[in-house]
Amino acid sequence: MGHHHVSSSAMFTNVLIVLLILTAVTVIASRIDFGPANMLIAMLIASVKASLVILFFMHMKWDTAINKIVFLSSFLFLSLLFIFTLADQATRRIDHPMHATKAKVSKEWAYPKPAMSEKH
Amino acid sequence: MSHDGHHSVVIPAPGPEFVPHTVAHHFDTPVQEFQSAKLGFWLFLATEILLFGGLFAAYFYYHDLYPETFRVGGQQLDWKLGAVNTSVLLLSSWTMAMGVRSAQTSQKQKTMLFCALTVLGAVIFMVIKFFEYKAKTEHGLFVFPHMFDNYQVDGSSNAGSLAWFTDVHNVMVDETGAPLLHGHLFFAIYVTMTAIHGLHVIIGAGLILWIMKGVAKGRFHAGYYLPVDLVGLYWHLVDLIWIFLFPLLYLVP
Numbered sequence: 001m002g003h004h005h006v007s008s009s010a011m012f013t014n015v016l017i018v019l020l021i022l023t024a025v026t027v028i029a030s031r032i033d034f035g036p037a038n039m040l041i042a043m044l045i046a047s048v049k050a051s052l053v054i055l056f057f058m059h060m061k062w063d064t065a066i067n068k069i070v071f072l073s074s075f076l077f078l079s080l081l082f083i084f085t086l087a088d089q090a091t092r093r094i095d096h097p098m099h100a101t102k103a104k105v106s107k108e109w110a111y112p113k114p115a116m117s118e119k120h
Numbered sequence: 121m122s123h124d125g126h127h128s129v130v131i132p133a134p135g136p137e138f139v140p141h142t143v144a145h146h147f148d149t150p151v152q153e154f155q156s157a158k159l160g161f162w163l164f165l166a167t168e169i170l171l172f173g174g175l176f177a178a179y180f181y182y183h184d185l186y187p188e189t190f191r192v193g194g195q196q197l198d199w200k201l202g203a204v205n206t207s208v209l210l211l212s213s214w215t216m217a218m219g220v221r222s223a224q225t226s227q228k229q230k231t232m233l234f235c236a237l238t239v240l241g242a243v244i245f246m247v248i249k250f251f252e253y254k255a256k257t258e259h260g261l262f263v264f265p266h267m268f269d270n271y272q273v274d275g276s277s278n279a280g281s282l283a284w285f286t287d288v289h290n291v292m293v294d295e296t297g298a299p300l301l302h303g304h305l306f307f308a309i310y311v312t313m314t315a316i317h318g319l320h321v322i323i324g325a326g327l328i329l330w331i332m333k334g335v336a337k338g339r340f341h342a343g344y345y346l347p348v349d350l351v352g353l354y355w356h357l358v359d360l361i362w363i364f365l366f367p368l369l370y371l372v373p
Binding site: 057 | 158203207373
């Protein structure tokens with residue numbers, strides 16, 4: 001059956017080694033303060049790792065076009081969810097109490113007394 | 121296709137230790153059976169991405185609202201245990217890929233061995249996860265034990281307000297000892313995401329055990345390895361989700 005693709009063991013092992021190295025890079029990168037770029041860097045490395053898993057471990061590289069479209073379309077719809085959720089958040093009034101902690105919390109910052117119960 | 125004279129397609133066994141595979145009667149060819157099942161499974165995996173995607177959206181939303189809470193929350197977790205678990209899952213993804221490869225090449229013993237190693241990886245992962253949960257519960261950082269503390273069935277005060285959604289516990293403090301706003305939120309998200317992920321690990325391990333039963337009977341070989349392939353895809357998805365969970369929860373950027 002021509003549609004079967006058997007990958008070599010060496011290829012799988014190489015992918016594993018790269019994934020483990022990238023895990024170490026993730027940890028090291030998180031130790032360095034890049035400011036807001038830390039999130040971007042962490043997600044970028046995770047995306048590269050995810051791509052390696054999808055392309056090679058999950059054989060997507062050799063899969064049919066329809067399977068590629070079906071699976072990758074989930075990321076398209078996911079991006080819609082992210083875009084509208086984060087757009088909503090980004091365009092809210094910034095003086096809304098919900099955003100009270102968006103500024104860096106100062107050392108003197110005191111916790112407002114909870115209105116309800118104080119159990120535990 | 122006429123019903124009389126229609127015979128199911130049989131894929132012969134490549135050796136005496138294997139059994140032949142009979143293609144399901146509603147498929148004309150083995151290729152059609154293989155591709156139909158694969159398409160259906162990729163579609164299922166797409167829904168899994170969307171399931172976890174909603175949780176990731178919640179994470180990003182609250183992370184942006186309460187960055188301090190998330191930063192301190194992430195520090196309560198042991199990133200070393202998280203890194204070990206990441207490596208365990210990556211290794212088990214490798215053993216699974218090798219298991220599928222062994223099935224594709226009709227290597228019965230190797231398929232069995234790699235599947236067993238993958239299950240071992242799942243067990244190690246869950247044992248580490250168990251001790252992490254145990255430590256966090258003992259420190260009062262989980263909402264589960266206190267979920268119904270504030271709930272009044274008779275409709276009196278605070279009726280219907282579950283502790284999950286309220287701030288009564290002040291579970292975390294910053295460096296000065298001041299409680300952090302919505303300190304429970306990070307752990308509510310942490311436990312929801314990792315518990316649903318953990319459930320997938322357990323289901324995945326169960327599926328691999330079922331595959332091993334089929335391997336023992338000689339059902340999977342170069343001519344037919346579809347179930348091994350699909351369970352492999354499921355296992356890789358579990359790894360895929362964790363690749364994002366690890367930096368977001370243990371190394372909060």
